[in-house]
Amino acid sequence: xxxxxxxxTSFLTSMGRYILINHxxxxxxxxxxxxxxxxAKPDLPLTKDxxxxxxxxxxxxxxxxxxxxxxxxxxxxxxxxEADRKKFKGLFYYPINLRYAMTxxxxxxxxxxxxxxxxxxxxxxxxxxxxxxxxxxLRWEGKEHVLQIYRPLGGGELxxxxxxxxSGTETYSEGRYLYIEPIPGGSESVGTTPVPGxxxxxxxxxxxxxxxxxxxxxxKYTCPFAPKENWLEIAIQAGEKRFR
Numbered sequence: 001x002x003x004x005x006x007x008x009t010s011f012l013t014s015m016g017r018y019i020l021i022n023h024x025x026x027x028x029x030x031x032x033x034x035x036x037x038x039x040a041k042p043d044l045p046l047t048k049d050x051x052x053x054x055x056x057x058x059x060x061x062x063x064x065x066x067x068x069x070x071x072x073x074x075x076x077x078x079x080x081x082e083a084d085r086k087k088f089k090g091l092f093y094y095p096i097n098l099r100y101a102m103t104x105x106x107x108x109x110x111x112x113x114x115x116x117x118x119x120x121x122x123x124x125x126x127x128x129x130x131x132x133x134x135x136x137x138l139r140w141e142g143k144e145h146v147l148q149i150y151r152p153l154g155g156g157e158l159x160x161x162x163x164x165x166x167s168g169t170e171t172y173s174e175g176r177y178l179y180i181e182p183i184p185g186g187s188e189s190v191g192t193t194p195v196p197g198x199x200x201x202x203x204x205x206x207x208x209x210x211x212x213x214x215x216x217x218x219x220k221y222t223c224p225f226a227p228k229e230n231w232l233e234i235a236i237q238a239g240e241k242r243f244r
Contacts, residue, residue: 091240092240097208100206117129120150123219130153133158160205170242171240175230180205
């Protein structure tokens with residue numbers, strides 16, 4: 001009888017341990033699952049720096065034009081002569097056309113063993129030296145065009161001057177400038193580009209933001225102009241028009 005009681009007690013003890021261990025394992029599994037679910041990175045909305053550059057594009061362009069007009073009218077650094085400022089009512093623009101907003105990649109030129117340089121003409125009759133930073137390819141009505149992008153010798157913002165078929169008629173005769181808007185996370189090394197080992201940078205180039213150099217409003221300024229390699233054989237009917 002004692003032997004039976006001993007076996008019964010041993011069996012119940014073993015079962016209790018099994019149930020306890022099994023319970024702990026299930027609890028551990030559930031905790032791990034919760035950790036994985038809570039620790040997983042959700043699809044968060046884009047931050048301000050990562051947002052789609054084409055989102056609310058027209059709204060942004062309208063705001064840009066309002067601020068630019070305010071700068072010309074009110075800012076002490078406005079390029080307008082005093083007589084022009086007094087009667088200034090706003091710059092002249094083409095209607096916004098989002099077909100002229102283009103995303104693509106800048107193909108960087110190598111800087112070793114030394115950078116590639118370019119001399120750009122200016123309105124003062126002397127040239128200004130820049131580093132050739134890279135090139136941007138765009139397609140318009142089935143044809144490919146290439147724009148060269150420059151950077152000042154001491155560093156600074158990228159510089160993209162261009163001329164097109166509207167220059168001298170609807171827009172400033174010596175061409176206009178373009179903003180280059182980088183797209184976050186769009187830089188990568190590319191070993192198969194036309195210049196092996198270069199890098200590409202994804203950007204937005206929007207001709208709706210094309211603007212005149214300051215010397216279009218006041219001859220006291222020194223302005224570099226687009227060299228012939230940036231003369232487009234198409235009419236860019238977007239952005240700022242000629243002042244007079």
